[in-house]
Amino acid sequence: MADKKKRRRQNPDDDDDGTQPFKHLLKSDEDILKTLKSFPSSSAAASSSSSSSKPLTLADLSLSTTCREVADLSLSSVQSAIETLVLQLTHQILSGQGFSFSVPSRASSNQLYVPELDRIVLKDKSTLRPFAHISSVRKSTITAKILSLVHQLCLKSIHVTKRDLFYTDVKLFQDQTQSDAVLDDVSCMLGCTRSSLNVIAAEKGVVVGRLIFSDNGDMIDCTKMGMGGKAIPPNIDRVGDMQSDALFVLLVEKDAAYIRLAEDRFYNRFPCIIVTAKGQPDVATRLFLRKMKMELKLPVLALVDSDPYGLKILSVYGCGSKNMSYDSANLTTPDIKWLGIRPSDLDKYKIPEQCRLPMTEQDIKTGKDLLEEDFVKKNPGWVEELNLMVKTKQKAEIQALSSFGFQYLSEVYLPLKLQQQDWL
């Protein structure tokens, strides 16, 4: 290795040939493209047994427990749902039963992983939130306030952020976690997605590559977005008309790898759409990814760090977060493939020891917890990789590939992965 490094310093121009392992295995781009073109069909074949081409719904399954799911509703439906609810409440009060909301429980005891759907859903337990009780008077007042604010948004047909909602009555909400939590309650109560409420999260994702879509009426061509890419819109309901000649979607965990691929215009060498939420998946990016998958019927390949958080991020895109399990049907993208960096890649691609990091106690605990999760257990390949990670106690970021040269990711690692169809 020391010898190789010396050579690289002397001839920086040709280090690609000297020190980039496995470059000799690469076939011509033409050959790899042929492999890629078999993707959509093979993926469709694979997914007919899982959940992507003809998506199963809760209703298709005869589950022993009743489950609750929300749907995308139009603004006017949300408005009338609120009005109906308020009328019911009025009747309750007039009939002497008092003022009380029935709120679906979002606790983990009320959550269920449904293997057939490969996502977490909410069971049907509800709790009462009476106004005339010392322990719930504040929360029921907040609930009424949030309902009234959402009703205003329906009438005005505008979008606001959670922070905006909070600031309409700081004295009542006290801190934003309280208005946020009730907002999720209101979604469940009305049976609609949070986006249907016109409350949006700040955008943070970007997209670049072989995709054309409309954002609020403007046509966006993501091959013409330079290196910066297009910011993913915060409100998915104004996104439409997706067109693409891509063969797959490359979902990237972090922006450093995204920048490398965008500058190298990787999507022109291998037609694809590159998307990243720059870390933790935000709601806007999750909705956008799902929309691409559903409308374009493309396989989604994920490039994440080889650590428990990389897999956790992948699982949030794929199966949903526990916090928003009531909306998993709309937020999750079925059948995401784990392309890399996988624990087995560290040895396979000879990632140097000094680029691997020892896992902390917390890392190892998170890894072991993941092994207990149903959505991991379901995929034997993932279990095997995760076991290897926990056993070797080593992790590595995507950037660790830079030790073979800055462009190793785009020039050798990814093409080889695609050529070998090496995903799980």
Add this chain to the structure above:
Amino acid sequence: MADKKKRRRQNPDDDDDGTQPFKHLLKSDEDILKTLKSFPSSSAAASSSSSSSKPLTLADLSLSTTCREVADLSLSSVQSAIETLVLQLTHQILSGQGFSFSVPSRASSNQLYVPELDRIVLKDKSTLRPFAHISSVRKSTITAKILSLVHQLCLKSIHVTKRDLFYTDVKLFQDQTQSDAVLDDVSCMLGCTRSSLNVIAAEKGVVVGRLIFSDNGDMIDCTKMGMGGKAIPPNIDRVGDMQSDALFVLLVEKDAAYIRLAEDRFYNRFPCIIVTAKGQPDVATRLFLRKMKMELKLPVLALVDSDPYGLKILSVYGCGSKNMSYDSANLTTPDIKWLGIRPSDLDKYKIPEQCRLPMTEQDIKTGKDLLEEDFVKKNPGWVEELNLMVKTKQKAEIQALSSFGFQYLSEVYLPLKLQQQDWL
């Protein structure tokens, strides 16, 4: 107030007229536009006395201390600067003086605020970093490594992130702060900006509105970027051909306010370019803002939270951060105006008490520290506002305006500010 709130709940449709203070003061858009059209000339007049239209440089001033500044260099200039440096080192070694880098000091004792330029610059103190000394052998090795990596980037003409650099030799760098710090040293040593080294930071800013520019060869029309806007490219050297019919640039601290303005297409009502770094200003957004200011000669109006950090963020855009003072000439945007939310606005616009937050001890300390800074002292209006903030011990976010309705920001507050030319 309680009375008004009640009315708003009953008639959500007309609350804009009932409870939005100062709406009656608003003139017609046409009148406000007339006011706006006097901007560029008035700004040019104002800035001839300051530093924007014919920018002063360090060389124009007869300072008693010599100062060091870096410049944007072409890749081939950076390459030959590195080669020259290495030749010098070789001569040093051959002449028996040993192997030692001379590194400009970036400590605060070596920084200077130059009021004529309204930014922080670096004085000319340097320290020796000998290889043959136990305390500096690691750092000089890291310096040599970084120089060699940057030399590779020059030869390949690609951009990488700081994280990529770190991963080329984790064993040597140990943690990223070490490679990052030496990267800044190398910028100073070579006399060039960090962007000239082709090392970029992850992008995080977005831009929307009346701006057309090219990103890596693609023409981008920011009026056609929907609500999401265009992600600001990480590498400013591939940005060019800026064109605009805007009357001003609106610099927004956070994305909640940005989303409101983008959805309302505020830039069509009052022709402007809206830009945000979503919090702390990153290098890419600072470079982009400066480029807009310089090429389009537009006034820049800042909309930040009314707290010490809002002003601090404004000052980073305007005068630079201490950490990168060696590059202040390229990173700062002269003559940014403080539009709001200003401490005096809280009473002026009757922001309800419950939407103001008490300042913490740390906030108050930061505020008092800012009062000692030369770039604040220079602007009597800013000093007055900051004194008021520290005295009242109250802060407020931009979102506090939502207490008058979600669109109060775009429909009343900003138009009125513009109409009254109410900035400092």
